[in-house]
Amino acid sequence: MPPKGTTKKKAANDGSTTHTPTLAEQLSYLHSPRPFKNPNYTKNANRRTKNLKTVLGQEREKERVERERRRQERDNQAMDIFEVKKELAEVDEEISTYLSIEAPPSVLPQRHYCDITGLEAPYTDPRTGLRYHDKSVYELIKNLSPSAAKDYLAARGVNPVVR
């Protein structure tokens, strides 16, 4: 079996006039043989890169179906109403999917930080909605253009639609 280096070089050289292959060409493995791949395998049509949103939507569907199925099973097996209730609770706990794992929204009160400097911000500018630390920062804010102010707000996650 010839060492892999030469096959790579040859692959890079054919099809063009003799020239020393560049670093990128030497690193490229486009032409290296891959015997481990199954030539009979055809790409599943399902494999097209799906949007994250559609994938998550599918997850939600599957979770719902699964939950229904388990509930059915327990129903069939249940002897006693109390048992059913207990097992339902268990079932609901057990199913963990990508979405159920997600952290809940925060319940702690938000601290206000200055949008410009990052220090504590007791004040808010009524015109733009930016939070600021003291009056010198306010001077700076007064001279901002509306688009710059919108950028600062977007960094905080506040997206004013009509301004």
Next chain:
Amino acid sequence: MDEAETSNIFYVPASNLPNITPPDSYNPFRSQPVPLIIDNGSSNLRFGFSTSTSPHSSPNVIAKYKERKFNQSLLLFGDAIDAESGAKSQGKTPWESDVLLNFDAMENALDYAFVRLGIDAEGIEHPVLMTERLCSPLHSRALTSELMFEQYSVPSLTYCVDSVMSFYQNNKPTSGSTFSADGLVVSFNTASTSVIPILNGKGVLSHAKRIPWGTQQSTEYLLKLIQLKYSSFPTRVTSAQASWMLHNFCSFATDYPAVLRSLKMPASMRAAERIIQFPFAIPVVEEKTEEEITRIAEKRKEQGKKLQELAAKSRMEKLAKKENDLQYLTNLKEGKSENKREWMHTLQVEGFDDEAALDETIKKLEADVKRARKKDPDGQDDVIFPVPQLDEEGIKEKKKQKLMKAGFDARARARREKEKEREEKEAEERREEEERESNFDDWAARLRREQEAIMNKIKERGRRKAALSDRKSAAAQARMKNIASLAADERVSKKKRKAGAEDMFGADDEDWQIYRKLNAAAVSSDEEEEFNQLRIIESKLLMHDPTFTAQHTHASITSQRSALISAFRPQYEEGDIEGSARIHLNTERWRVCETFFSPGMAGVDSAGLGEVLQSILARFSEAEKARLVKNVFITGGPSQFPGLQERLHGTLRPILPPEMYLGDIVRAANPSLDAWRGMASFANTDEFHQVGVTAEEYQEWGGERIKRWWGGNCNSVV
């Protein structure tokens, strides 16, 4: 606090070209059921055989790029993308924020991994252990299984969660016994941070939680902050550079509000900053030497002279031609024969309609010649003739001379007035000097008061202008009232109108002053005068008063930036190219890491790490809680940032009962590679073979089902 460093300046690292290493030799592993371990991470792909000590690791990016120079298509992976600058924009990753979505890229990545390992058999004949995300979506898992089983024909495939494996590596049981450690794993991944409780060696995944904030989002946040702070930065800051800055300069604050309070002082902010120097280019100014300058000046003079000579010559030629013409025509006129018809014929031959035209032409030529003669610098006739002897031309000349005399007189008058003014000014200055010398303090106080008065006036003007732009202010409403009253019909009362009187606006000169009030935008000449006066006063004060420095002038007061802002974002001079290519990081160093604990700061509506820990621990009983917190384990890239362990300790201590023992927060020995190592060591145990999904089982169940075991997910399990 940071120690004072001699040089606070750090240089952005230049990118290195990747090296070419030959692929591994496959011989030791051929036809051996050695497990193949693949740690499929969002940022790095780590792969190798389980018997190796460390894996091959490279960034999980694919680029399919067609090179322009030689028209070659290239397929590059990971570090190799740095070799080709155009390939970076074409890079695709199989992961999209924590979910495996792009399977073409995944296939190429796996191809690379296997080529690198030198596999040349037909199909992969090793059992494979791969990582997947915590509770990975079934879609991703199904397609990965399909890829592995059908494309690469692996005999068996096992999925595991990387953080649990890292935990396993650091808490390995003694050989022979099963894994039964307890602990709380906090894992910092690329696009998320997850907390997993582990009891009895088994991950309680139903109680695990995932925060959608990871290294990738932190890097983007840092980049956004820098772009906002330095909106006019000369070079573009890339995410790779932002990531470098994040990893080297950012740290967790144990008590964030306290850190902020200390940074409030400009001095401490300056002490805590890090300066990043970006590469810059000094523009080459071609300085012409003295000789060159004189040479160029001489050339220009010569050219000018040549042009002048040419012009003079052409003028002479024209003059000569005109004289000739004049001579010819005069001769013609004199040689006019008595015969009218012949005369007419001659005139027509010359091109004149009649004698009058000929006379006119002669006169014009004579005047031109005379003018041209006069322009020559030899002799100017300034002769004054007495009136009766003058002819037409003389009268014209006399008029000209009168005008010149009048001009001369006016100029003399103006000169005299200027002299008078100068004398007055000098007298005033002398008076002031006397005043100054006699009573310096009073004089200085007076001038200062004047300066303040003018500055106040300027400020008032500015305030009024600002108030006018606000629609609801008193000034704007007063203005509207003025406009309305001017336009009202009742300017003249009804009675008077009936009597025939009209609107008398404008009869009085003072009426027009109202337009000054109405027209808010005009910069009146009053402002300029005020500025001039201010400048004069200030210059006098600067010259004579030792206590009045340049800082007291109006210009410096208005443009004074507070000390805080100049510590936060130092302003460099216009021409300082090196300075303007610098980035100062002061509050960002802690602000970015704080987002892990409160993602709300950056607009992500999710609970922070502290809150999540609290809610998870609340779901366990006291006894279990005790077992969990005895062993808190952190892993992942950001776990290396300084200050994290103290911060977590400070977060957990208040929410636990005081008598519960909170162990030291343990960090993985090698946060990036430990997951792979854990997997490798697990793969060498017997248990490994029981938890994998074999090819037959795959055919039966499909790609979504897996077997339940302590290190894997538990969605859609058998």
